[in-house]
Every structure is written in C-alpha cells, then in structure tokens.
Amino acid sequence: xxxxxxxxxxxxxxxxxxxxxxxxxxxxxxxxxxxxxxxxxxxxxxxxxxxxxxxxxxxxxxxxxxxxxxxxxxxxxxxxxxxxxxxxxxxxxxxxxxxxxxxxxxxxxxxxxxxx
Amino acid sequence: xxxxxxxxxxxxxxxxxxxxxxxxxxxxxxxxxxxxxxxxxxxxxxxxxxxxxxxxxxxxxxxxxxxxxxxxxxxxxxxxxxxxxxxxxxxxxxxxxxxxxxxxxxxxxxxxxxxxxxxxxxxxxxxxxxxxxxxxxxxxxxxxxxxxxxxxxxxxxxxxxxxxxxxxxxxxxxxxxxxxxxxxxxxxxxxxxxxxxxxxxxxxxxxxxxxxxxxxxxxx
Numbered sequence: 126x127x128x129x130x131x132x133x134x135x136x137x138x139x140x141x142x143x144x145x146x147x148x149x150x151x152x153x154x155x156x157x158x159x160x161x162x163x164x165x166x167x168x169x170x171x172x173x174x175x176x177x178x179x180x181x182x183x184x185x186x187x188x189x190x191x192x193x194x195x196x197x198x199x200x201x202x203x204x205x206x207x208x209x210x211x212x213x214x215x216x217x218x219x220x221x222x223x224x225x226x227x228x229x230x231x232x233x234x235x236x237x238x239x240x241x
Numbered sequence: 242x243x244x245x246x247x248x249x250x251x252x253x254x255x256x257x258x259x260x261x262x263x264x265x266x267x268x269x270x271x272x273x274x275x276x277x278x279x280x281x282x283x284x285x286x287x288x289x290x291x292x293x294x295x296x297x298x299x300x301x302x303x304x305x306x307x308x309x310x311x312x313x314x315x316x317x318x319x320x321x322x323x324x325x326x327x328x329x330x331x332x333x334x335x336x337x338x339x340x341x342x343x344x345x346x347x348x349x350x351x352x353x354x355x356x357x358x359x360x361x362x363x364x365x366x367x368x369x370x371x372x373x374x375x376x377x378x379x380x381x382x383x384x385x386x387x388x389x390x391x392x393x394x395x396x397x398x399x400x401x402x403x404x405x406x407x408x409x410x411x412x413x414x415x416x417x418x419x420x421x422x423x424x425x426x427x428x429x430x431x432x433x434x435x436x437x438x439x440x441x442x443x444x445x446x447x448x449x450x451x452x453x454x455x456x457x458x459x460x461x
Contacts, residue, residue, distance in 0.1 A: 130260070132330045133323070142320040149312050153305065156460035168456040176449045183323045184445045190261050193268045200272035204279045208286060215287045 131188040141182045148175050248433040260435060267439045271446050274409075278450055281402045285457060288398065292391040299395035300459060302367065302375075302387055304358065308459035311354050312451065318347035319448040322441045329424075329434040337437070338424045344444070345417045348410050355407055362396075369400040399458055406454060409447045416440050 152171040160167060181187040186194050220228075253259035289296045325340035365384050366374035373393040375384035420440055423429065429437060 130330060132327060135324065135327060138320065138323045138327065141323075142316065145316045145319075146313065149309065149316065152456055152460065153309050156305070156456065164461050168461045172453050172456050175452045179319060179445050179449050179452070183319055183448075184442055189264070192265055196265065196268045196272055200275045203276060204282075207276075207279055208283050211283050211287060212290070216290060 131185065133182065133185065133188070137182065141178055145175055145178060256432060260438075263435050263439060264442070267442050271442060274446055278402070278405070281398065281405070282453070282457075285398050285402070288391065288394050292394075295389060295391040296395050297461070298389070299387060299392045300461070302362075302382065302384065303399070303459045305459045307354055307358055308455050311351050312455045314347050314350050314354070315448045315451050318344045318351075319445050321347065322444050326434070326438060326441050329429055329437050330431050332431045334424055334427065334429065337429070338421055341417050341421045341424060341437075345414055345421065348414045348417065351410055352407065352414075355403065359400075367396050369397055402454055403458070406447065406450055409450070413440070413444050413447055416443070 148171050152168055155167055155171075156164065180197065186197065249256055249259060253262065321340045321343045325337045325344070328334075328336040328340065361379075362368070365377045365379065366372070367384070373388075373396065375387045375392070377384050417440065420437060423436070
C-alpha cells in the first residue's frame, strides 16, 4: 500500500524552532520593560503567535485534511464563548462583591441570619 | 517487522483513511484537553480582572529565569518530536529512536526544574490551600510582604494549572518511553507510524499550554 504523507522539510522545522525561541526571548524582554497597558496584550499576542506556529507547522495543520482545522476552530470558538459569557457575569456584578462591614448594611438581628 | 497488512484494520478502506480517522480522533481529544485547561484559564482571567495588582505582585515570586528555561526545554522537545516524525516518514528509525529519547530527556529536565520550583515555594509557606503563609527572604524579596488578600488565589491557580500540566508531561514521558521501545523493536515504518504521529500531536499541545502559562504566570 503506497501512500505518502507530506514530509515537512528539516529546514522549515528548524526555522520554526528558531522563530519560537526568538519570540520567547522577545516576550521575556518586553515583559521586563514596563509598557503599561500594553504589557498583557503584547504577551498574549506573542503567545498566540507561537501557538499558531506550533499548530500549523509542528502539528501540520497547514498540510492536513482541513477537517482537523475545523475541529480546532470549533474548540477555539467554544473557549471564546466560555470566556465571554463568564466575563459577562463576573465583570458586571456591581457592588455585589463588596463585603466590607462599613459599606454593607448590617443584617437586622430579627432576620434570623447571623450578621457578619 | 510487522507487515503493512496487519496494521490495517478490516473496517478501513486503506491506510490513508485509517490514518486520517485516527488523527481526527486525536484532534477531537485534544479539543477536550483545550477545554479542560480553558476552565483554569478562565478562572485565572476572572481573578486577574478582579485583582490585577495582586496578580502582578504575586507573579514576582515566580522565577522568570526558570520559567524561560522550561519554555526553551519544551520548545526543544517539540522540535525533536517534529523531527522524529520527519524521520519515521523516511524510515530512518535509528534517528527516530535518538530523537524520542532526547524528547524524553527534555521532559525529564522540565520536571526536575519544576520540582525545584515547587519545593522552593513549599519551604517558604507558599502552598496550595489554607496553609498559605509566605515567609523568609530570597533574592532580596521579603516573602511575608506578599501575604496580601487574593495572593493565595494566584498561587492556587499556579499550582493547579502547572500541576495538571505537569501530570500531562509525566504521561507524555511514559508514552515516549513506550514508543522508544517500539521503535527499537522495529514496529514502525513509513507505511504505519500512527502512534508516533498521535503522540507528537499530544506533546505539541502540552507545549502550547505551557506557551500560554509561562507569560501569564511568570511575566505579566
């Protein structure tokens, strides 16, 4: 049974490896410098770029049957839904998270609950 | 040497179809792995959004040099795995064996570094759960100053995420050891090397998880 899969040339694998190392160095250097609000987005952008490189070349998604890419895309979409819906709750709770006694009105003794 | 025919299950039309089916199955499993870690990444994101200054401060206690070392070690292991698949496709099994053993070595280095990081944290009261009580002075950092509200949450997330990631590394080491013995016994050929391919996919995912963990926990 002769069948051939795409064999990724050593040259391409090596280039990807070197780029991944370079991006690691860049993310360390940029994190050591205070870029204010840009710190987190930049680190996440670099990490995402590295992940995409690994997925496309090392995991050969670029050369594969596209149904594998579809599976990954669906997974990523569900992660985004998970994150977005969770934040839609946790970021809009108003004063619910504030539990300091000075701010929270004490529960009346007669209510049957222990006041904090 | 197993002939190509015994590796083809009767319910597949040909090797190509069998290989694609196995790979799609592996990708679906990897998606569930991504979702497993997504739960923890979302927990990290929520707590960070609530207490950004605590997370920024607490991350100072993780040694970015060790984190960077482990990142390089895991990237190198991903590279050796990718090369091993290149050579198994060409039938150069001696090189495959060497590369898989190198991967195993990288994974072992990763776990040794993690061991030193964990024990260092434990000995200074940074533990998972109610015993959290940072103390002592290392590298000019007074750990007791880091005993602020929600610092324990950061380290709980750190231990659970890197712990579950570490379990995946240990599982990977077991599989690579098993694969190496099969390569040595001549089980794989350019016609059939599915276990090497699927283990490679698993290992790259473990690498990708760490690619995100490193900046999120150690750097920012």
